[in-house]
Amino acid sequence: MIPIVDFSAYGLNVNTVGDDELQQLADSVYKAFTTVGFVYLKGHGLPKTQISDVYNVSQKFFDLPEEVKMRYAIPKGEYYGYAPMEGERLNPSQPGDLKETYSFIPYDGTTPKIIPKEELPNFYSDFETLFRSCEKLGKRVLQIMALGMKMERNYFDQYHSKIGSLENTSCIRFLNYPPVPDDKEIEAGQLRLGEHSDYGSITLLIQDDIGGLEVASRDGTFVSATPVVDTVLVNIGDMMQRWTSDTLLSNRHRVVVPTDEKLRRCARKSMAFFIQPDNSTIVKSLDGSNKYEPINALDYLDMQFKKAYGQSN
Numbered sequence: 001m002i003p004i005v006d007f008s009a010y011g012l013n014v015n016t017v018g019d020d021e022l023q024q025l026a027d028s029v030y031k032a033f034t035t036v037g038f039v040y041l042k043g044h045g046l047p048k049t050q051i052s053d054v055y056n057v058s059q060k061f062f063d064l065p066e067e068v069k070m071r072y073a074i075p076k077g078e079y080y081g082y083a084p085m086e087g088e089r090l091n092p093s094q095p096g097d098l099k100e101t102y103s104f105i106p107y108d109g110t111t112p113k114i115i116p117k118e119e120l121p122n123f124y125s126d127f128e129t130l131f132r133s134c135e136k137l138g139k140r141v142l143q144i145m146a147l148g149m150k151m152e153r154n155y156f157d158q159y160h161s162k163i164g165s166l167e168n169t170s171c172i173r174f175l176n177y178p179p180v181p182d183d184k185e186i187e188a189g190q191l192r193l194g195e196h197s198d199y200g201s202i203t204l205l206i207q208d209d210i211g212g213l214e215v216a217s218r219d220g221t222f223v224s225a226t227p228v229v230d231t232v233l234v235n236i237g238d239m240m241q242r243w244t245s246d247t248l249l250s251n252r253h254r255v256v257v258p259t260d261e262k263l264r265r266c267a268r269k270s271m272a273f274f275i276q277p278d279n280s281t282i283v284k285s286l287d288g289s290n291k292y293e294p295i296n297a298l299d300y301l302d303m304q305f306k307k308a309y310g311q312s313n
């Protein structure tokens with residue numbers, strides 16, 4: 001259901017590319033985003049070592065005792081840092097998600113208290129390096145999307161110029177879904193990650209080979225988004241759907257607990273790079289239709305985060 005598109009014409013190791021090639025790529029990506037809202041990109045050029053460095057350092061972080069991890073918990077009213085098991089509900093009507101996460105943004109100069117620099121000296125630099133590469137790739141995808149919409153290639157750039165600063169909430173979120181023990185009592189409706197759509201512009205997702213991610217199809221049933229080796233799965237977020245008056249689709253997805261006993265006993269790991277518009281952006285229909293009320297990007301995100309944390313944050 002989710003198409004695989006070869007992005008190598010505009011992958012990160014490419015500096016010059018012809019207009020025809022770009023438009024062809026844009027047309028394929030546009031088709032995916034206007035039908036399923038998800039696309040697997042191969043040939044994206046994200047360096048494998050940068051990805052494995054973040055996987056390794058995150059593994060070490062999640063292996064720390066809970067009380068150590070809690071020192072790096074997301075401070076009240078903020079977005080970045082550690083969120084423990086069952087601490088979040090991406091579907092606010094269901095029980096807490098069976099996952100723990102760590103969300104990262106680069107900080108200018110000061111190292112905030114959510115960075116475990118004593119336990120893991122490379123943590124910050126490993127995350128920052130990958131963050132910068134994901135940022136570059138994400139901006140290329142936004143350009144391809146603009147071309148697909150028959151707009152100026154750099155249209156979205158102006159609204160994503162503050163990524164990696166406190167004026168933009170784009171972040172890397174590492175998700176750890178621990179093994180589900182045989183005696184774990186799973187509440188009705190409890191998932192590894194509750195059904196939701198993402199909030200921002202686009203999300204880049206790198207998943208391991210365990211599986212469990214499911215994406216809604218048109219008839220409302222969920223279909224597996226099977227891991228495809230060396231690809232990045234890209235999807236549209238709610239604000240982009242509003243911006244484009246429902247042309248690009250922000251599709252619902254979730255991560256289920258595997259029914260297979262062996263798989264349940266395996267941890268699953270994934271890494272999402274959420275690209276959000278700059279905080280001060282007013283997102284309003286590009287076609288002038290006013291299909292949706294104009295919204296401020298930061299207000300919208302704040303509202304969604306509060307729902308996921310049950311208003312407690």
Ligand SMILES: O=C(O)CCC(=O)C(=O)O
Pocket residue numbers: 173175193198205207213253255269270271272
């Ligand atoms: O873990 C995954 O595969 C999906 C993560 C996700 O959808 C999210 O964090 O918004």
Ligand SMILES: [Fe+2]
Pocket residue numbers: 196197198253
């Ligand atoms: Fe998501």
